[in-house]
Amino acid sequence: MVQCPNCGYNNADNSSFCVSCGRSLPSAPRQPQQQQVRTVAGNTAPKGGGKLVIGVILAGIGIFFTFFGGFWMISIPSLILAAYIASQSSEGLGKELVPRLSLAFIAVTIGYMNIIPENKFISVVLLTAASIGIIMSLPAETIKKDASGNVLERSFSGVKYARTLQVIVYSFGLIGTGLWTYFMVGAVPIIITVGAVAAGIVWKQPIEPGFKLIGTIVCFGPAIFFGVQFIFVQLSTSWGGLVSQVQHTVSEGLGSSSSGTMFDMILNPKLAVQAQLKPTTTREVTTTNVNPSVAFTVSAESIPTSGCYDSSSFQIIGRVRNSGTEFIKDLKMWMDEDLGDQLDLTNTCDDIIEPTCTTVGWPINSLPIGVSSSKNCVIENVIAPAPLLTQPDVSPTKSCFIDVFAETGYHSVSRLPIEFINSDYARQKAEQKQLTFSTRPATTSVGPVEFSIGGIEQPVIVSDSKPVMITTISESGTGTVNDYLSAYVYIPNALLKDGQCQSPSDDWVCVSSLNCDSLSSPAKGYCNNFKDYMAGTIGDYTQFGYDNSDDLFGNDYSLCFYSGDLSVSSLIITGSCTLNVDSTSIFGSDVNALRKTLIIRGDVLYTYLVKGEASITVQDCNI
Amino acid sequence: MKKLALLLAVIILTGCTGLGGNTTEESKIQPTDGVGILEFRAVVTKMVSGAYNYILMSVRNNAEGSKATNIKVNLENLEPFRIYECNNEFNPGELRVYNCNQFFDDVNEPYRTHKVNSMFPDEEIQFFWNIRSPNDTIIAGMPYAHTIYYNLEYDYKTTITQTIAGISQQEYLERSKEGPVSLSGQTISSPGELKLESKTQQPIIYLEGSTSPLEFTLEFDLNNKGTGVIKPGSTVIVAVKRDDLTSINDVSAANLGWVNYDGVNSLSISFNSLFPETEFEELNANARSKLYLKSISSDELTSGKQSIMLPVRFNTQNVYEPQRILTFSAYISYSYLKEGSTSISVYPTE
Numbered sequence A: 001m002v003q004c005p006n007c008g009y010n011n012a013d014n015s016s017f018c019v020s021c022g023r024s025l026p027s028a029p030r031q032p033q034q035q036q037v038r039t040v041a042g043n044t045a046p047k048g049g050g051k052l053v054i055g056v057i058l059a060g061i062g063i064f065f066t067f068f069g070g071f072w073m074i075s076i077p078s079l080i081l082a083a084y085i086a087s088q089s090s091e092g093l094g095k096e097l098v099p100r101l102s103l104a105f106i107a108v109t110i111g112y113m114n115i116i117p118e119n120k121f122i123s124v125v126l127l128t129a130a131s132i133g134i135i136m137s138l139p140a141e142t143i144k145k146d147a148s149g150n151v152l153e154r155s156f157s158g159v160k161y162a163r164t165l166q167v168i169v170y171s172f173g174l175i176g177t178g179l180w181t182y183f184m185v186g187a188v189p190i191i192i193t194v195g196a197v198a199a200g201i202v203w204k205q206p207i208e209p210g211f212k213l214i215g216t217i218v219c220f221g222p223a224i225f226f227g228v229q230f231i232f233v234q235l236s237t238s239w240g241g242l243v244s245q246v247q248h249t250v251s252e253g254l255g256s257s258s259s260g261t262m263f264d265m266i267l268n269p270k271l272a273v274q275a276q277l278k279p280t281t282t283r284e285v286t287t288t289n290v291n292p293s294v295a296f297t298v299s300a301e302s303i304p305t306s307g308c309y310d311s312s313s314f315q316i317i318g319r320v321r322n323s324g325t326e327f328i329k330d331l332k333m334w335m336d337e338d339l340g341d342q343l344d345l346t347n348t349c350d351d352i353i354e355p356t357c358t359t360v361g362w363p364i365n366s367l368p369i370g371v372s373s374s375k376n377c378v379i380e381n382v383i384a385p386a387p388l389l390t391q392p393d394v395s396p397t398k399s400c401f402i403d404v405f406a407e408t409g410y411h412s413v414s415r416l417p418i419e420f421i422n423s424d425y426a427r428q429k430a431e432q433k434q435l436t437f438s439t440r441p442a443t444t445s446v447g448p449v450e451f452s453i454g455g456i457e458q459p460v461i462v463s464d465s466k467p468v469m470i471t472t473i474s475e476s477g478t479g480t481v482n483d484y485l486s487a488y489v490y491i492p493n494a495l496l497k498d499g500q501c502q503s504p505s506d507d508w509v510c511v512s513s514l515n516c517d518s519l520s521s522p523a524k525g526y527c528n529n530f531k532d533y534m535a536g537t538i539g540d541y542t543q544f545g546y547d548n549s550d551d552l553f554g555n556d557y558s559l560c561f562y563s564g565d566l567s568v569s570s571l572i573i574t575g576s577c578t579l580n581v582d583s584t585s586i587f588g589s590d591v592n593a594l595r596k597t598l599i600i601r602g603d604v605l606y607t608y609l610v611k612g613e614a615s616i617t618v619q620d621c622n623i
Numbered sequence B: 001m002k003k004l005a006l007l008l009a010v011i012i013l014t015g016c017t018g019l020g021g022n023t024t025e026e027s028k029i030q031p032t033d034g035v036g037i038l039e040f041r042a043v044v045t046k047m048v049s050g051a052y053n054y055i056l057m058s059v060r061n062n063a064e065g066s067k068a069t070n071i072k073v074n075l076e077n078l079e080p081f082r083i084y085e086c087n088n089e090f091n092p093g094e095l096r097v098y099n100c101n102q103f104f105d106d107v108n109e110p111y112r113t114h115k116v117n118s119m120f121p122d123e124e125i126q127f128f129w130n131i132r133s134p135n136d137t138i139i140a141g142m143p144y145a146h147t148i149y150y151n152l153e154y155d156y157k158t159t160i161t162q163t164i165a166g167i168s169q170q171e172y173l174e175r176s177k178e179g180p181v182s183l184s185g186q187t188i189s190s191p192g193e194l195k196l197e198s199k200t201q202q203p204i205i206y207l208e209g210s211t212s213p214l215e216f217t218l219e220f221d222l223n224n225k226g227t228g229v230i231k232p233g234s235t236v237i238v239a240v241k242r243d244d245l246t247s248i249n250d251v252s253a254a255n256l257g258w259v260n261y262d263g264v265n266s267l268s269i270s271f272n273s274l275f276p277e278t279e280f281e282e283l284n285a286n287a288r289s290k291l292y293l294k295s296i297s298s299d300e301l302t303s304g305k306q307s308i309m310l311p312v313r314f315n316t317q318n319v320y321e322p323q324r325i326l327t328f329s330a331y332i333s334y335s336y337l338k339e340g341s342t343s344i345s346v347y348p349t350e
Helices: A049-067 A069-088 A093-110 A119-137 A160-183 A187-204 A209-219 A221-237 A237-254 A261-268 A268-275 A357-358 A423-431 A524-537 A582-589 B003-019 B171-175 B251-256 B266-272
Strands: A142-144 A151-155 A294-302 A306-308 A314-322 A333-339 A361-363 A370-379 A398-422 A448-453 A459-463 A466-474 A480-492 A506-512 A558-561 A572-578 A595-619 B035-042 B046-048 B052-061 B068-076 B082-085 B087-088 B113-119 B124-132 B144-167 B188-189 B194-198 B204-206 B213-224 B235-241 B246-248 B291-296 B305-314 B323-347
Touching: A049 A069, A093 A119, A119 A160, A119 A357, A160 A187, A160 A314, A187 A209, A187 A221, A187 A333, A209 A221, A209 A595, A237 B204, A294 A398, A294 B082, A314 A595, A333 A370, A333 A524, A357 A595, A361 B082, A398 A423, A398 A448, A398 A582, A423 A459, A423 A582, A448 A595, A448 B052, A459 A524, A466 A480, A480 A506, A480 A524, A506 A572, A524 A558, A524 A595, A582 A595, A582 B246, B035 B144, B035 B323, B052 B068, B068 B124, B113 B124, B144 B171, B144 B194, B171 B204, B188 B194, B194 B323, B204 B213, B213 B235, B235 B266, B266 B291, B266 B323, B291 B305, B305 B323
Parallel strands: A294 A595, A306 A595, A398 A459, B046 B323, B144 B204
Antiparallel strands: A142 A151, A294 A314, A314 A370, A333 A361, A333 A398, A398 A595, A448 A466, A466 A572, A480 A558, A480 A595, A506 A558, B035 B052, B052 B124, B068 B113, B068 B144, B082 B087, B082 B124, B144 B188, B144 B323, B194 B213, B213 B305, B235 B291, B235 B323, B246 B305
């Protein structure tokens, strides 16, 4: 209560004037504020210097094992624990530095983990980031200046040996990161990473903000320069490769593709196997696909089948049906009189079909599986031949066969893996009755012409032997090989001596570069046909796209062409190549190898013709 | 802190159960195996061309056996597959110049090979390779079945204790009255592929207190009881320690290819390095002086069996017992090679 000095009325404490006489009252004396005591729950334990010690010890263990990369399973957990425990310690530099140092060495250790192919680069990036982080956690130096800008005092906010600490950390950040970068990924990233660390150092200096900004930009200059160069030069010139790399990396990361090594490092393979887990990065094929076949049948008919000279017309219908398992995209169909199959050779059916049906024909560029395509040609009239001598008023009856042809270019392939075995080892296995020999046939693709490679008893004992490879080209379909037939074989260089088969009587001649002019005919022609196939055509057809088999050529393989005539009229064409088998060529520098497989591949290119036929009978109706 | 302790406990326990031996697997190792193969397989057996796969192989040293050394596992016939290691692809036969997995002693071995310098008894190791299947061009765009072999080779040692039963002539005659005398010693072998089987005629019959020693021939068959072969080009060393009551006719023994241990000759030096006293405590200097050594080439053992004979003199001058057991110990060192296979089918991607 406040008593009025004038009337003595007791007014309320917060009154500024007397409610009785109106006189101003003196302000009430303020009572001292009651001190509030708050109790903070938890964290009441003595501040943890012990935790810092534990953190430092664990960090030491982790750093020690970092230098033995295979022990990342020890170093990384140790460093994580060190970072966690030290971060729980008392306030101070250790609380900041130990976790950050631990993170830096975790980054280093990541370089030893096969998580993804670019792990080394990631390690460098993380190490750089961690180094910058450590630098940024250092005590900043403060400078007091007077009004005229003179420096009055430089201090580190009471932190002892801060300058020494700065020098150590800066040295680590610059030299350590730089050296690590150099040894891990090369010379260019060193400029980028050292620049980045230097930017962190600049940022900690007691300089004006404007200078800090400029210094930082300068330090990041190399990163900006190389980054721009990467984007505008490498990215634009190798877009396809980059996309592929990205897909590869992403797919590995997701474990969705057939490649990668992530799983084996995340899970110990032994544990994975024990747990019946399969690495998801390996893809198992669940369906066994069959070799695709390109096949077609041809049929023909005439409507009507008989008529009169000079008055009847015949419609010849040819049909081709896709009877294989592949879409047909390049087929040619045409018709012609079959002079050879005339019933009466004295009466020819020559030139009764329009030239457009015989010479030009009809290209068929779309014939799905199981679908038929029909083409027709009309014979407007058949001119009556000269009358018979015995019957001067009567033209003789004539029967003709009209052939309908369909043709495309074919590519068939054959593959023969040959297994070799070390001679001493083979002798031991044989004595123990653990070795059997057999002549394995080659695997051949589906097609009317089969190119087979064989004649070699396997496993081949690696000594100075000369097994003979037998090649056979045979025809088994209902049609015929037309006038186009070429064959070539990819033979591993290890099986050739001086780049050639070993016997003068061999039928294959090999080249070390695709210079067809260096070959004699007919191999030269087959070589040119191969070049045409590389360009996408077999004969005039593009049904079979080129399969990049020349990837093998020059990559441990030689390309060999048949040196004899590939006669299209022969049902079977055989050839041979005497191979060279010696230990040096087969096993090379892997002197302790006991078994090895080399694959020979043979290809044959040909045009295949299937024929159907219709018949017409024409007679003199004026009798 | 409690959470931390719990985490540590979980890690430790997981490590113990995960890396410790699995007793059910031990049954797969036979007494005739030094180092046994627990599994060899591809993780997937059907794959597309250009894809990745794993080949796994687990081996275990017999718990009752000796320390195995120079353990090498080689994949044979791996090409046209390639090996993916250290983030790169390599030809299987290419020499490894850098090792990403420091659990193995692989450097300067081909990528198709993993090596560890030693395996202690009961130790189990799993090797694995990340392989990449050939591309479509190599398999000519057609399904391709390929057999991959492994070769496990290692140096191993077995010890055999053979007792020979002897009986005095007098005792023999006494017992013969009751029927044929059947008395023979025992053979105790440590695990391993090579075994010694006694062919010595038993019992040997001696004259008690005779000043002239009884001469007899210690006969063994050295038998390969394992599933593999002695490594081609390697040498088997057999050492026999005679009983204290016996001596060896050096000239006759030398004619049969035996060499007396003297610590200096090449066989003695080899034996010392193969059977160090630190590992074989019973082989002190005194015991080594009773050793006779013989080397047998792998070629002599290709049929899996080799007969060994050692002429022995039984010094009976101070023997006045109706029965006497003579104890011979044999130490065998050999390099062994085992082979197996698995198949992978590769299918074209298109």
